[in-house]
Amino acid sequence: MNYVFLLESAKSLLQDSPNNLSLLSNASAFIKDNFDNLNWVGFYLFDGTKLTLGPFQGKVACEIIHPGRGVCGTAYVTKETQVIPDVHAIDNHIACDAASMSETVIPIMNHGEVWGVFDLDAPITNRFDEEFVDFLQKYVEILTKYIDFNKSLI
Numbered sequence: 001m002n003y004v005f006l007l008e009s010a011k012s013l014l015q016d017s018p019n020n021l022s023l024l025s026n027a028s029a030f031i032k033d034n035f036d037n038l039n040w041v042g043f044y045l046f047d048g049t050k051l052t053l054g055p056f057q058g059k060v061a062c063e064i065i066h067p068g069r070g071v072c073g074t075a076y077v078t079k080e081t082q083v084i085p086d087v088h089a090i091d092n093h094i095a096c097d098a099a100s101m102s103e104t105v106i107p108i109m110n111h112g113e114v115w116g117v118f119d120l121d122a123p124i125t126n127r128f129d130e131e132f133v134d135f136l137q138k139y140v141e142i143l144t145k146y147i148d149f150n151k152s153l154i
Helices: 003-014 020-034 070-078 130-146
Strands: 040-046 051-058 082-084 102-110 113-122
Touching (some): 003 020, 020 130, 051 113, 070 102
Antiparallel strands (some): 040 051
């Protein structure tokens, strides 16, 4: 996989988004379209009290995740990327899709605070190796440059 090419392609795609809704929608579609063995790719956005479902690609998802609950809530509280090789091995996993076997969640930061999280689920264990996670973190860094943190989704 040519991660450098994909990051350059992402910059071209995301830089001209007219609003946050379009930006996050295309950001999730870009990853889902370019990588195999992902069954859910999307965003949960912090609304002041909880993470709420944002744009995504995949099956119907949980709409609300409280800080500290599940992998997304843990990423929110710790402000750190969570890489879970086997979601069934952790106690607080929230199973929105029973087919999910591994998960990675990357916080989206704005001035030291979590604005939202980028969540990826896979139908196989150990889907997220170090190289892929590094790419995803760089992808979120690029994405963050184009988010208008002063506006809602639209």
